[in-house]
Amino acid sequence: YVNYLNVMQAYRLKLPFGIAQVGKAFRNEITTSNFIFRTREFEQMEMQFFVQPGSEDEWMEKWKAERWDFYLQLGLNKDSLRFRQHGPDELVFYAKEAWDIEYQFPFGWKGIEGIHNRTDFDLSRHAKYSGKDLSYFDEATRQRFIPYIIETSAGLTRTLLTVLVDAYGEEPERVVLHLHPRLAPIKAGVFPLVRRNGMPQRAKQIYEMLKPHFTVFYDESGSIGRRYRRMDEIGTPFGITVDSQTAQDDTVTLRDRDTMQQVRVKIDALKEELEKRIND
CATH class of the missing domain: 3.30.930.10 (Bira Bifunctional Protein; Domain 2)
Incomplete structure (x- = not known):
């Protein structure tokens, strides 16, 4: 006043x-x-x-x-x-x-x-x-x-x-923080499925590509399931995984934290897809 x-x-x-x-x-x-x-x-x-x-x-x-x-x-x-x-x-x-x-x-x-x-x-x-x-x-x-x-x-x-x-939320196999994507401190985790066949190098390239636009996290430690669970627990809404198919068609799997469903997305379309999902 x-x-x-x-x-x-x-x-x-x-x-x-x-x-x-x-x-x-x-x-x-x-x-x-x-x-x-x-x-x-x-x-x-x-x-x-x-x-x-x-x-x-x-x-x-x-x-x-x-x-x-x-x-x-x-x-x-x-x-x-x-x-x-x-x-x-x-x-x-x-x-x-x-x-x-x-x-x-x-x-x-x-x-x-x-x-x-x-x-x-x-x-x-x-x-x-x-x-x-x-x-x-x-x-x-x-x-x-x-x-x-x-x-x-x-x-x-x-x-x-x-x-x-x-x-x-607590589920039978995981603890998850269902933060709205706009509020999540880390927007996406980037993972190689395994640490061989050039997957870590490709995953790091994707991490560097996304880093100027989003807060992203790179992780290659432990099984892919454990890495997903770690991201779920801190509220990271999306997981991006480089696998054997990536080398064939330049796609990665994009995993949704809440539904755990995965879709394949072209690497060149990742930024646009993340922006769409975050602002939805």
């Missing part, structure tokens, strides 16, 4: 506009035993969106939809997400409306983000006690008013935990 006037004047902004930031937040928690959900220091992602009074309900619905879509784009299971509206007994006195986005963890539903209609309370209080004029003049309507604020406040640490919990 204290940056509202500087940002608006420096950038000559007109309503609606928002100010977003990511950083450390501190809270005077008496009880800190509820895992990461009650800590005195945490990483927070927050936005204050300033709107004209009378339009706040419309913007509230828009930001609820935007923030819901954000979590779906992270690859979270839609069935594990829900909106929960604050009831009269928990709605703070200055808020017109408040919603939480909650995720169903193994230990129950927990909030990962709050979306609030804070009315003009914050700017009005800052104006009153600072002596600064924080009103906005609308040139189109020739009206002056204190903007309403739609706030979105998400825990970065909670979001990271949510992504990891949602992605983690």
Whole structure:
């Protein structure tokens, strides 16, 4: 709120506009035993969106939809997400409306983000006690008013935990991290099927070809099954294997982490195929 006037004047902004930031937040928690959900220091992602009074309900619905879509784009299971509206007994006195986005963890539903209609309370209080004029003049309507604020406040640490919990899976023969390909730290593993017949050399050429475009990992240690499992466990979505057929037709096998299905892809088409799958 204290940056509202500087940002608006420096950038000559007109309503609606928002100010977003990511950083450390501190809270005077008496009880800190509820895992990461009650800590005195945490990483927070927050936005204050300033709107004209009378339009706040419309913007509230828009930001609820935007923030819901954000979590779906992270690859979270839609069935594990829900909106929960604050009831009269928990709605703070200055808020017109408040919603939480909650995720169903193994230990129950927990909030990962709050979306609030804070009315003009914050700017009005800052104006009153600072002596600064924080009103906005609308040139189109020739009206002056204190903007309403739609706030979105998400825990970065909670979001990271949510992504990891949602992605983690245990299967009879493997542990797998089903990260969305956009989030996976390593996009593909590159492997020679065996360490002979020129396969390692060809696999290294493919690794060097892809390295400028993606974070890829080369591995020739152990059986191919073990190498696949290692990549599955850290969330690598794709495995590229050079085998005996590669020398015949310049194709490799491209393995999908989640389905474990393999298709043959031309080496020259690998970059395009990976880009398509990552951004799908």
